[in-house]
Amino acid sequence: NAGVTQTPKFQVLKTGQSMTLQCAQDMNHEYMSWYRQDPGMGLRLIHYSVGAGITDQGEVPNGYNVSRSTTEDFPLRLLSAAPSQTSVYFCASSYSGTLWTGELFFGEGSRLTVL
Amino acid sequence: DQQVKQNSPSLSVQEGRISILNCDYTNSMFDYFLWYKKYPAEGPTFLISISSIKDKNEDGRFTVFLNKSAKHLSLHIVPSQPGDSAVYFCAASVAGTYKYIFGTGTRLKVLA
Numbered sequence: 239n240a241g242v243t244q245t246p247k248f249q250v251l252k253t254g255q256s257m258t259l260q261c262a263q264d265m266n267h268e269y270m271s272w273y274r275q276d277p278g279m280g281l282r283l284i285h286y287s288v289g290a291g292i293t294d295q296g297e298v299p300n301g302y303n304v305s306r307s308t309t310e311d312f313p314l315r316l317l318s319a320a321p322s323q324t325s326v327y328f329c330a331s332s333y334s335g336t337l338w339t340g341e342l343f344f345g346e347g348s349r350l351t352v353l
Numbered sequence: 354d355q356q357v358k359q360n361s362p363s364l365s366v367q368e369g370r371i372s373i374l375n376c377d378y379t380n381s382m383f384d385y386f387l388w389y390k391k392y393p394a395e396g397p398t399f400l401i402s403i404s405s406i407k408d409k410n411e412d413g414r415f416t417v418f419l420n421k422s423a424k425h426l427s428l429h430i431v432p433s434q435p436g437d438s439a440v441y442f443c444a445a446s447v448a449g450t451y452k453y454i455f456g457t458g459t460r461l462k463v464l465a
Contacts, residue, residue: 344396
């Protein structure tokens with residue numbers, strides 16, 4: 239049981255490049271989400287999904303795109319990277335509906351630097 | 354507008370003493386609160402939670418207190434241990450919305 243797995247762990251991009259951060263979970267969680275952590279800002283919600291085919295925006299969605307084609311995977315796409323997107327990104331998942339406990343399970347994070 | 358605030362960026366406590374971490378929120382719709390612990394280069398891990406129908410929840414050395422009228426919650430760690438040194442985040446949610454708002458974190462250092 240690997241939990242929540244994020245790849246890559248580190249990435250350096252140039253401004254304007256695109257890339258996808260991968261997130262996979264093996265706990266059969268319906269809910270998955272992406273957060274970014276910046277100094278002095280805590281964790282801010284980018285996008286989330288409550289099931290395959292369903293996504294919604296969080297606090298800071300601009301510049302990011304998501305899709306949810308399977309229960310297991312929730313990739314985060316940066317379409318045209320900007321230096322303001324330099325951050326540590328965390329994927330998190332949890333049960334939903336009647337199984338919801340409120341507890342989020344986080345991946346280890348992906349550190350992205352945009353030059 | 355910061356809906357969840359942790360006003361103390363850092364806290365140092367002697368081993369064996371009590372650590373008290375504080376969190377304030379502004380949105381009265383929040384009805385579920387969580388604490389997470391984060392070590393460097395790792396993802397946050399769940400510590401303890403509390404629903405707004407309670408004012409206290411205990412789990413071993415960790416107790417969370419909720420004061421709804423003051424919109425304030427606190428995490429007590431007794432006794433504190435060096436392994437508790439980490440960054441602690443509080444988070445708030447409206448049950449069923451799946452949106453969690455996190456505070457900015459408090460770095461706890463437990464001195465041996």
